[in-house]
Amino acid sequence: MVKILIGCAGWSYKDWLGEFYPKNLKPGRFLSYYANYFDYTEVNSTFYNLPNENVVRKWLNDVPDDFRFTIKIWRNITHKKADVDGAVRVFLARMRVLEPKIRGYLLQFPPQFKQTERNFHHLTRILEKLTTxxxxxxxxxxxxxxxxxxLSQFIDGEKVVLVTNYKEGIRPIYLDNQSVYFIRLIGDRELTKFNRIQRDQDEILEEVKRKLDSWERQPGIREVLVTFNNHFRGFSPKDANEFREARGISYQDFKKQLTKERKKQHSLMDFV
Structure with missing residues (x-):
């Protein structure tokens, strides 16, 4: 049976307050609350800056043992071609404490990173130095x-996996013969408010569901990760829950919990 991890690209969104998170929940408790509903998330902040070790340790302690992270690799590694070796060493050392709960590392290259001999060398050098x-x-x-x-020169479908990316202007590619697939439902950058579903992406969702249906019949496929970005439809927690429901995967209804929280608050107000 294919293992499926479904989650959101990040968890630290103030727009989710009152729609996913209880209205008065402090940001320091966002991740532990998120982990009540999902068993997987993507860490995007590591792309911009290295978090200090206390932050990484808090991520480790805020989630249960079976929770998994994918970590976006620091842009000093992907976007700069100088001192890749040193940047990789520093990055992996900082993430080491979280390794027991890391599913993998996301190596994301920018749109200007076109297929050239120089860029191919940069890519393969990074892969060589990522000793994890x-x-x-x-x-x-x-x-x-x-x-x-x-792609067959560096993608093996198990240790090094091609990301299938649903993003404006990018072809979503599904390579044959991968045992692991990673699907990122990104969208575009037009949406700026992330507290409700704002657009129809049924065609894409149906395509992904058909792929998953076909993989259930292929014994060589072991695992699929599906990440929803807020930009895809406007509210990734709802996307993730609806997708889990459509796959027949159990899920927690965060709306019901919010309703309970509101009723509790109203009851307390009766005594003020």
Whole structure:
């Protein structure tokens, strides 16, 4: 049976207050609350800056043992071509404390990272230096990389996995013969408020569901990760729950919990 991890691209969104998080929940408790409803999330903040060790340790302690993270790799590694070795060493050392709960690392390249000999060398050098037992998920944002013969030189579908990206202007590629798939439902950057569903993405969702249906019949496929970004439809917790429901995967109804919290608050107000 194919294992499916479904979650959101991040958890620290103030727009979720009152819609996913209880209205008065402090940001320091967001992750532990999120982990009551989902068993997986993506960490995007590590792309911009290295968190201090106390922050990483808090992530570890805020979630149960079976919770999993994918960690977006620091942009000093992907976007700069100088001192890759040193940047990788520092990054992996900082993440080491979280390793027991890390599913893999997301290696995301910018749109201007086109398929050239120099860029290919940069990519393979990074992969060589990422000495971790965890999977490396490689995401391209330029279509010149999507040549199966080229991809087969560094994608093995288990340790190094191609990301299937649903983002404006990018072709969503599903390579054959991968045992692990990583699907990122990103959307575009037009939406700026993230507290409700604001657009129809049924065609894409149906395509992903058909893929999952077909993989259930393929014994070589072991695991699928599905990440919803707020930009995809406007409110990724609802996306993730609806997708779990459609797959027949058990889920917790966060709306019911919010209703209970509101009733509790109203009851307390009666005594003021």
């Amino acid at each position: 037992e965890k999977s490396i998920f490689v995401e391209f944002r330029d279509n010149t990389w999507f040549n199966p013969n080229l």
